[in-house]
Amino acid sequence: MLLCEGKLDSHNAKTAVGLLIWCPEDVVAVVDSTSAGKDLHELVGFGRGIPIVATVAEAAGCGANQLIVGVANIGGVFVPGYRELISQAIKLRCDIVNGLHELLTQDGALVALAAEYGVRLYDLRVVPEGIPCGTNLARRLPNSRLLTVGTDCNVGKMCAALALTREFVRRGYDAKFIPTGQTGIMIAGDGLCIDRAISDFAAGVAEKLVLDQAGHQWLFIEGQGSIDHPSYSGVTLSLLHGSAPQALILCHVHSRSRRRHDEGSPLLPLGELIRLYETISTPVLPAKVVGVGVNSRGLSDAEARDELRRIQDEVDLPATDPLRFGVDNLTEAVLRFFAG
Amino acid sequence: MLLCEGKLDSHNAKTAVGLLIWCPEDVVAVVDSTSAGKDLHELVGFGRGIPIVATVAEAAGCGANQLIVGVANIGGVFVPGYRELISQAIKLRCDIVNGLHELLTQDGALVALAAEYGVRLYDLRVVPEGIPCGTNLARRLPNSRLLTVGTDCNVGKMCAALALTREFVRRGYDAKFIPTGQTGIMIAGDGLCIDRAISDFAAGVAEKLVLDQAGHQWLFIEGQGSIDHPSYSGVTLSLLHGSAPQALILCHVHSRSRRRHDEGSPLLPLGELIRLYETISTPVLPAKVVGVGVNSRGLSDAEARDELRRIQDEVDLPATDPLRFGVDNLTEAVLRFFAG
Numbered sequence: 252m253l254l255c256e257g258k259l260d261s262h263n264a265k266t267a268v269g270l271l272i273w274c275p276e277d278v279v280a281v282v283d284s285t286s287a288g289k290d291l292h293e294l295v296g297f298g299r300g301i302p303i304v305a306t307v308a309e310a311a312g313c314g315a316n317q318l319i320v321g322v323a324n325i326g327g328v329f330v331p332g333y334r335e336l337i338s339q340a341i342k343l344r345c346d347i348v349n350g351l352h353e354l355l356t357q358d359g360a361l362v363a364l365a366a367e368y369g370v371r372l373y374d375l376r377v378v379p380e381g382i383p384c385g386t387n388l389a390r391r392l393p394n395s396r397l398l399t400v401g402t403d404c405n406v407g408k409m410c411a412a413l414a415l416t417r418e419f420v421r422r423g424y425d426a427k428f429i430p431t432g433q434t435g436i437m438i439a440g441d442g443l444c445i446d447r448a449i450s451d452f453a454a455g456v457a458e459k460l461v462l463d464q465a466g467h468q469w470l471f472i473e474g475q476g477s478i479d480h481p482s483y484s485g486v487t488l489s490l491l492h493g494s495a496p497q498a499l500i501l502c503h504v505h506s507r508s509r510r511r512h513d514e515g516s517p518l519l520p521l522g523e524l525i526r527l528y529e530t531i532s533t534p535v536l537p538a539k540v541v542g543v544g545v546n547s548r549g550l551s552d553a554e555a556r557d558e559l560r561r562i563q564d565e566v567d568l569p570a571t572d573p574l575r576f577g578v579d580n581l582t583e584a585v586l587r588f589f590a591g
Numbered sequence: 592m593l594l595c596e597g598k599l600d601s602h603n604a605k606t607a608v609g610l611l612i613w614c615p616e617d618v619v620a621v622v623d624s625t626s627a628g629k630d631l632h633e634l635v636g637f638g639r640g641i642p643i644v645a646t647v648a649e650a651a652g653c654g655a656n657q658l659i660v661g662v663a664n665i666g667g668v669f670v671p672g673y674r675e676l677i678s679q680a681i682k683l684r685c686d687i688v689n690g691l692h693e694l695l696t697q698d699g700a701l702v703a704l705a706a707e708y709g710v711r712l713y714d715l716r717v718v719p720e721g722i723p724c725g726t727n728l729a730r731r732l733p734n735s736r737l738l739t740v741g742t743d744c745n746v747g748k749m750c751a752a753l754a755l756t757r758e759f760v761r762r763g764y765d766a767k768f769i770p771t772g773q774t775g776i777m778i779a780g781d782g783l784c785i786d787r788a789i790s791d792f793a794a795g796v797a798e799k800l801v802l803d804q805a806g807h808q809w810l811f812i813e814g815q816g817s818i819d820h821p822s823y824s825g826v827t828l829s830l831l832h833g834s835a836p837q838a839l840i841l842c843h844v845h846s847r848s849r850r851r852h853d854e855g856s857p858l859l860p861l862g863e864l865i866r867l868y869e870t871i872s873t874p875v876l877p878a879k880v881v882g883v884g885v886n887s888r889g890l891s892d893a894e895a896r897d898e899l900r901r902i903q904d905e906v907d908l909p910a911t912d913p914l915r916f917g918v919d920n921l922t923e924a925v926l927r928f929f930a931g
Contacts, residue, residue, distance in 0.1 A: 326724050327791070352791065384666050385822035387853050450793040450826045451667070451692065451786035478828075479874030482725035485829030486790045492821040513727050519874055531871060534819030534859055 252280045252310035252345070253321035254336060259283040259303065261295050261548070262511075265405055266350055267321030269434035271298035272574065273413055280310040281321070282336070296548055307336050311343040319348040319437065325482075325512050327352030327376065338364055346371045350433025352447065375433045376447045378456060385454030389461040390495035390536040395589045396461065398496035399474040399544065400528050402503040402518050403510050404483060407573070408474035409435050411502050411544035411581075414573035416471040418582050426469035429460050431490060435473045445493075446475060446486045453486060457493025472496060478527055479519055482512055488531065495536040498588050499528055500581060501566075502544040505558050521566050541588045542581040543570040592620045592650035592685070593661035594676060599623040599643065601635050601888070602851075605745055606690055607661025609774035611638035612914065613753055620650040621661070622676070636888055647676050651683040659688040659777065665822075665852050667692030667716065678704055686711045690773025692787065715773045716787045718796055725794030729801040730835035730876040735929045736801065738836035739814040739884065740868050742843040742858050743850050744823060747913070748814035749775050751842050751884035751921075754913035756811040758922050766809035769800050771830060775813045785833075786815060786826045793826060797833025812836060818867055819859055822852055828871065835876040838928050839868055840921060841906075842884040845898050861906050881928045882921040883910040 253267040259281065261268050270278060271291070280302050281291060287305035291298040304310050307318065318340040322330060329351060337347055337355070341364045349355045355372040356362060365372050389396070397415065399408040412428055413435075419426035428435070430442025448456040457472075464470055472494050476483030501524060509515040519527070525540045532538035543562055547555035555572055562570040569580040593607040599621065601608050610618060611631070620642050621631060627645035631638040644650050647658065658680040662670060669691060677687055677695070681704045689695045695712040696702060705712050729736070737755065739748040752768055753775075759766035768775070770782025788796040797812075804810055812834050816823030841864060849855040859867070865880045872878035883902055887895035895912055902910045909920040 352789070384852070387821040387856070390821075446789070446791035448790050449692070449786070450788050450790040450829060451823065453790040453825045454822050478871070481727040481730075481832040481835070481875045482794050483791065484832050485793045485825040485827075487825075488818075488828045489790060489825030492824050495821070512724070516727070516874075527870065527874075530867065531818070534856075534867075535821045 252282055252307065252315035252317070253278060253319050254333065255281055255283045255321040256330065256332060256336060257283060257285050258322045258330065259286045259294060262405065263324065264295065264321050265323040266319070266434045266437070268295050268297060269409060270319065270437060271295065271301070272410065273438045275301065279313045279315040280304045282307055282310050307339040308343065311340070311345060315345060317346045317348060320351060323350065323433065329353050334358070334361065337361065341365050341368050341370055344368055344370055346373065348373045348375065348437065350375045350437065352376055375436050376444045378443050378448045382448070382452055382455050382459055384452055385458045385493045387535065389458045389493065392461065392465050394465060394468050394470060396470045396472060396494060396496040397498040397500060397585060398472040398491060398494055398538070399500045399502050400487070400491070401474055401477045402501065402521065402524055403477050403507055404480060405511060406504045406507065407502045407544055407546040411500050411573050412471040412473045413438065414578045415500070415581060415585065418578050419469050422582070424469050425467050426471060427464050427467040429464060429470050429472040431457070431460065431473045431475055445490050446483070450485060450489070453489035454493030457490045461494045474502070478531060479524065480510055480513060491532055492535045496538050497536065498585060499538050499540045500542050500544050501525060501528070501540050504546040506549060521562065525566060539588065540568065542568050542584045544581070545570055545572050547572040547575060592622055592647065592655035592657070593618060593659050594673065595621055595623045595661040596670065596672060596676060597623060597625050598662045598670065599626045599634060602745065603664065604635065604661050605663040606659070606774045606777070608635050608637060609749060610659065610777060611635065611641070612750065613778045615641060619653045619655040620644045622647055622650050647679040648683065651680070651685060655685060657686045657688060660691060663690065663773065669693050674698070674701065677701065681705055681708050681710055684708055684710055686713065688713045688715065688777065690715045690777065692716055715776045716784045718783050718788045722788070722792055722795050722799050724792055725798045725833045727875065729798045729833065732801065732805050734805060734808050734810060736810045736812060736834060736836040737838040737840060737925060738812040738831060738834055738878070739840045739842050740827070740831070741814055741817045742841065742861065742864055743817050743847055744820060745851060746844045746847065747842045747884055747886040751840050751913050752811040752813045753778065754918045755840070755921060755925065758918050759809050762922070764809050765807050766811060767804050767807040769804060769810050769812040771797070771800065771813045771815055785830050786823070790825060790829070793829035794833030797830045801834045814842070818871060819864065820850055820853060831872055832875045836878050837876065838925060839878050839880045840882050840884050841865060841868070841880050844886040846889060861902065865906060879928065880908065882908050882924045884921070885910055885912050887912040887915060
C-alpha cells in the first residue's frame, strides 16, 4: 500500500506517483481518507483501477504486506499523523518502506513495535558510511553515460531516465538505470540517495554508483534538483561532476514558469539552462544536452504535440513527453550522439 | 598544542598553519617527532619562535592545556597513531579539538578516557541536526556579502576572508568573518562546516550562517573547494547559492597549475574561472569577482610583485598576496564595488 494520507496529488505524492507509473502491478491500494473512493487515475494520471482507501486496515485487507510512505516533501519530514498510521500497519504485520530524511530506524517506539510484530523497517534515504570523496574516475570509463537534468525539481528526470533505459533494453542494448533518489531506488531495487550524502562525499557517492555498474555499456543516471535552484544546486553539481556523463537530457514541465520552493523565482529559458549545464560540466568532462523531456500533463495530445514542436524549435533539439509519446526520438538522438 | 605528527608541512598541516597565521599567541608548541627541534617558521612560513617538540608530554610541559588536531586530509580520517597521541594528551588533562570527519565523540574508548580525566572532546566538523533546506532568503538581506572562491582547494580562501575582515574592522566598519570550515571555526569561535552538512541541507547551512549574522553590515564568508573541482564542487555551489554574496574574491596559489586530489587535471585559466563563478551565481543573485588573492609563497618580494602585476594584467582586477602585502587594494575595490 502507498501511504498518501491528505497528500494525494502529483506534487506531494511524488513517490507514490512514481511507483504507480513504473510498477503499478505491485500496488494493492493507496491510503488517503480525504480522497477515499475517488478515481486514482483521474486524480494523479496513473494507477487505473487501483483503489483509494480510507484506512491502513482496508489496504491490508486488500492483501498489502508492505506500506510505502508515498509522499516526498521539502526537508523530508513525516507528515503529522503518519507515525500513527505506520504503527497501525506494523500491527497488521506490514513491512515499512520510507524514503524521507526523517528515519523510522531512529524512532525507538517504531523500532520496538516492528520487533514485536516481526516486520522490517527500511530507511532508503540513508547512505552507507565509508564512501570516500570523489576521485574523478568515472570520466575515464569507456561506457556511455547519460544524466537527466532539470529546469527545476520534480520535472520528470527519473521518468526520462527510466523510459530511456527501458527503450534501450527493448532494442537489445546493455542498459542500466542508476537511481539516485528514494523513488528510483524503490523501483529499481538498488542505488543511493545522493541528497542524503554528507556534502563532502556527495560526488563520491555519484562516482560509486557509476563505477559499481561500469560493466554495463549504457548507464542512464537519474538526475536531482537543478543547477540553478538555490536549495539543491549543490546536489545537482555533485551528481554531474561525480558521474561524469557525456550526454544530458534536459527535463521540463510544460506549464512551469517559476521554480518550486523558491519564492516563485522565474525559470531560466531552456537555452540558457542548456548552456549552463554544458558549461559547468566542461572542466570535468564536457557533456552535451542531446534532447528535452517534457511533462505535458494537462494538455490534450494535439496541444502536447504543439508544445513539443515549440520547444524543439526553441532549442533545436528533439523533444518528447516520455510517458505520453515514448522516447523513440530521444533514443535516436542519444545513439546518434554516441556514434558521432 | 597542535598535533601534526609526521605531517608538518603547509599542505597536510593546513589547520595548524591557519592557526599559526591567525592566532599564534594561543599556540604553545607543535608536536611532530619527525621535525622536532627544527625551525617552525622555516618549515611552514609561520609561527616564528614556537617550538616543535617530539611528544605530547613535552608540549604539555610547555603549558599546553588543549590539543588541536592540526592536519586536514582528504576524507578527514585520523592519521594512524593519532588516537594513541590523543589518549596521551587526555591523560595529561588536555581538552581535544578535532576538525576531521572522523569523530572523537564516536570513539567509545576516547569518550570513556575523557570522562575519566575530566576533559572535553570537541568535534568541530559536526553540523547540528534540524537546519532546514535553503529557502533563498540570504539574497534579500540588505547588507554587503563577499565570498572568497578558489581556483582549487587549499589556495587561501580563509586567509583572504580573514584579512579583509580585519582590515574592514581596522577601518571602522561593522564587519564579520563567517567561517565555513574547521580551521575558520577554531579561529573565530563560531561558524559551521558546510562540507559536513547532508547535501540536501548544505545550502540551508550556508544560508543560516548568513542570516544569523545579518545584523552586521559587512560579511566576509570563507569559501570552500572550487566550482570546477569534481570532488568538492557541490559544496562550493551550495555555499555560493546559499549565502548569496554580491561580491567574490578569487583566490589562487601562484605556483599551482594542476588541481589537487584530481589526477593532475590542469587548472582553468583565471579568466575562465571568473566567468564560471559569475555565470553560476546569476540565477540566484548575480555576483561579481572584484579582486584576486594570491598565495605567492616561495617567491621573493620582487618576484611576488611581478606575479601580481601579471595576474592584474591578465584579468584586469586588483590582486594581492593578503599575507605578504595586505589587502588595501582589495579593500578599496570592495568599497568601490558596493558604492557603485
